[in-house]
Amino acid sequence: MGFVVNLIDLTLFLFFLVIALAAPLIDAQTLLPHTYFPRFFVDLKNWYSSEYGDFLVAEKPHFFVGLVWLELLFQWPLALLNLYGILAAKPWFGTTCLIYGVSSSTSMIDTRLVLGGSESI
Template sequence: MFLQKLINGFLFIYFLLLAIQTPSLNAQIILPIEFFPKFLIDLVSKYIQENNDYLISEKPHFRVGLAWVELILYWPLAIANVYGLLNKRSWVKKTCLIYGVSASTNLVAILSELIGSGKGSPKLVSNFYGPFMIATVICILNGLTTTTSSSSTRTPMPRKKRV
């Protein structure tokens, strides 16, 4: 029970940050730069310079496609998961599983490109994309676990005797 609350707390923070990050930072890959305030543009530029993330600066076609998936699928799921975790909804495990499986597939494509091309720095892989992969695995495992409810442990009602 304590472990599940700890995981839910971690996932709440993760999805809250994701709900903020996706439209403000990841959307800069696909939407015109004029849509964003200067401080967000500067933040992404600084990130690109510090981490040498060529997938954001060069915008290869597959990364643009993955950014659309992030904006259309992951962002609404992040908002739904924040709501569901906050209000203890029963469907949260399912939406965590959906997010985790899809996002880990997305990250495998990104990590394969970074590692396979030799352009991605070890710092970028381990400090930025690695933690996201760990979070998606936690989402998958959380979605696969079963919940125990008090209704399943109730004793059955006694049968009425027929006369």
């Protein structure tokens, strides 16, 4: 059982590490001028937007900007806290993971409802 828990912790650590890096470097470009970011990250976001046809990233509708604010002000600090919780084996780690998961799931469902994809929910 210890191996499974360690594998789950490693998976969560990698997930939260990606979030901790991507949120301020990629997602914050939705809110701030592109001149604040290294050219590589601006090009990466532009490539992603055009390659995968992600019109939310390209057009920045108001609800999407609100969700990015939610991510940067609430979910990103929780991701940092969860990284610390994993490394320090804090007892509250499960609670903060649950809070992050509920917030993330809610924003994904909100996005689908706004975009008209409610039939498959």
